[in-house]
Amino acid sequence: MAPSQTLSDARRRVETARLLSRARASRGDARARYEDDVIRLNMSVAADVARRYHGRGIPADDINQVAFLGLVKAVRGFDPTVGDDFLSYAVPTLRGEIRRYFRDSGWTIRPPRSVQEIQARVVSAESELTQRLGRGPRPAEIAAHLDVSLPLVVDAMAASGCFTPMSLDASRSEDEASESPADKMGDLDPAFASAEARVALAPLMATLNERDRRVIELRYFENRTQAQIGAEVGVSQEQVSRLLSSILLKLRRQLAA
Incomplete structure (x- = not known):
């Protein structure tokens, strides 16, 4: 710290102590004036x-205002x-007021109280350990x-985006100005609705003989007509x-069981 800054801090402490002593000995408007000073x-x-x-998801002006109100409370x-x-x-009082504001008002998505309370400590520890460890x-x-x-720390680090989650319509950077997070999300998979049925039927299909399995494949995967299927497997x-009805009944019974 520069000598001039040290001197300024020393003078501030001395003047603060003098004003607070006079405020203590005063009443009414006189005391209020000393406290305002x-x-x-x-x-x-x-x-x-x-x-x-600053930079933790809440506007700097709001944090400053909370700190100034905390200063009034400390005085x-x-x-x-x-x-x-x-x-x-005063300094611990200010920190406590700011952390309380973060805990009570700063969460768009509110995680458990234990995670809220540890999150600010985790951020502070990250800064301190980064300097120490390089x-x-x-x-x-x-x-x-x-x-x-460790699980509590992991949860607190994962909750760092809960103050102001990014909008799906927000641009990520200048390089990606035309591309929002929503643009990078995949479209609805047309096979999604049938995924559960496919998983359930896969082991049942394995129980069918080769001809029956081929009939099912031709009808429901290749959309062949009954005439085309009959021509390929050698039946009318x-x-x-009748084969389709028999096979489907067998699959339904196995699936129900």
């Missing part, structure tokens, strides 16, 4: 805390007789760092009709 003096601190939570609730370092009290941490390393279960058209 403390709020204005530390708005940059609130903005710095809020900045750490109103601080007791100089308990400790003279206001920021040691690479992205594995879920197991995050779980060990936070002393929580009337016999094809």
